[in-house]
Structure formats: structure tokens, C-alpha cells
Amino acid sequence: MSASSQAKAAQARTEEFQTDKPVHYIVQNLERAYGVPENERSSDPLDMLVKIILSQATSDTNSHRTFAALKKRFPTWDAALRARTATIADTIRSGGLANQKAQVIKDILRQIKQEHGTLDLSFLHDFDEEAAINYLKQFRGIGPKTIACTLLFACRKEVFPLDTHIFRVLRRVGLIPQKCTDQRAHQIMNRTVPKRKFYSFHVNLIRHGRAICRPREPLCERCPIVEYCDYGQTVI
Ligand code: SF4
Numbered sequence: 001m002s003a004s005s006q007a008k009a010a011q012a013r014t015e016e017f018q019t020d021k022p023v024h025y026i027v028q029n030l031e032r033a034y035g036v037p038e039n040e041r042s043s044d045p046l047d048m049l050v051k052i053i054l055s056q057a058t059s060d061t062n063s064h065r066t067f068a069a070l071k072k073r074f075p076t077w078d079a080a081l082r083a084r085t086a087t088i089a090d091t092i093r094s095g096g097l098a099n100q101k102a103q104v105i106k107d108i109l110r111q112i113k114q115e116h117g118t119l120d121l122s123f124l125h126d127f128d129e130e131a132a133i134n135y136l137k138q139f140r141g142i143g144p145k146t147i148a149c150t151l152l153f154a155c156r157k158e159v160f161p162l163d164t165h166i167f168r169v170l171r172r173v174g175l176i177p178q179k180c181t182d183q184r185a186h187q188i189m190n191r192t193v194p195k196r197k198f199y200s201f202h203v204n205l206i207r208h209g210r211a212i213c214r215p216r217e218p219l220c221e222r223c224p225i226v227e228y229c230d231y232g233q234t235v236i
Pocket of ligand 1: 172212214218
């Protein structure tokens, strides 16, 4: 099957999946339980892209620490671009996967500099969602979650990011199919969630996945969305 046929088949499968869950009530119940997080200010997209890369496979505390260390060691992205990849890796060592992350960061900086002559992605603020996604997709080592987080958090674009906590909760609830690629899940959620609630739902699903809908032994008896959850209905 050609790439375009595969893309069309994936799109058709995404359109086929329809949930009958009242998503707005699920959003609302989570907001009652965890608050209404607001994404109030836009920020620098390149800073955010690097932050999200550093957040992979580590805790929030570690990723904040490694980003602060990186900015302290390299006050400008030009300084980071001039540095050896090994020096970047040493600077972010405490966040894990340091060599891999350093290589991704270095490659991105090099590519942006070559294409634009300056290390600045603020033009993404002016792109529409599709153009911004397509732009970020070209970088090696950048997946749908990193792209969506960068665009939602820094540019306040209407793109819904999923992480492992969110995947688990959504599968258990039945908002995405049990077998579902990252890309398909992103497409389904982009279509299903009210756009003005992308940020709130994203943040609260992570909170929920950490506090209640844990990987092992979810606390369904204390869950604020149990009435809408396929898995919860089988155990309560
Ligand atoms: S009912 Fe249980 S499985 Fe469903 S979302 Fe709540 S904690 Fe997770």
C-alpha cells in the first residue's frame, strides 16, 4: 500500500471511531476534582520544544532541573549550537537519556539555523495548526506528543497532546480504541475534545493518571469519572 493510501486508510479508521461518551461531563468532573488549569500566556516555542524533549522519560522535577542547567550553561541557543554534543549531554545528564536527547537538540538547532539563519521559532505563533505541525514533523526524534505539547503550551494552538498516563486513562474509559497508534489517538482526541478545553483536559488527565487511575490497581472506587468509564463499570 502506498504512503498516501495508508494515510487515507488511517483517516478513515479515525473517522469510523465514534464515542458515545459525554466528553464535556468527563472534562467537567475532572475540573471539579483537580481544578481548572489555564494556559494563560504564550511562550517561546524553541524553549518549549527543548523543554518537552528534556521531559521525556523523567519526572517533572528532573526535567525542570535539566532545562535550568542547560540555560545556565548556554544562555543562548547559539551557544548550545556551538558546543559539542557531548558537552550538552553532560549538562543534561541528570534527566536521563542524555546522549539521545543532546543529539536531538543539537540536530534541531543545526537545522533551524541552516534553514532560517537564526535560532528562533516564534514564527510558529502565526502558523495555523496544520502548518505548524507539518513544520515540526520534519525534525528527527520529534513525535506527535512533543509537537502537540510545544504547540499547545507555547503557541496555544488547538492540538491535543497525549502521554502515557493519558493513553492509559483514555483506553480504560473507552475514549480511544484499545489498539490505537499515537497518531490515530491524537486525531481522535483532536476531533472529540472541545477545543477550548484541550489544555485543561490534558493537564487533568495527567493528574488523574498519577493520583487515581494509576498503571496498577487504579482506585476506581474514588474516581470522579467512574460512571463514564468502561473499565470502571466492570469493577464497581
Ligand atoms: S474508573 Fe478506574 S479505570 Fe476508569 S478512569 Fe477511573 S480510576 Fe481509571
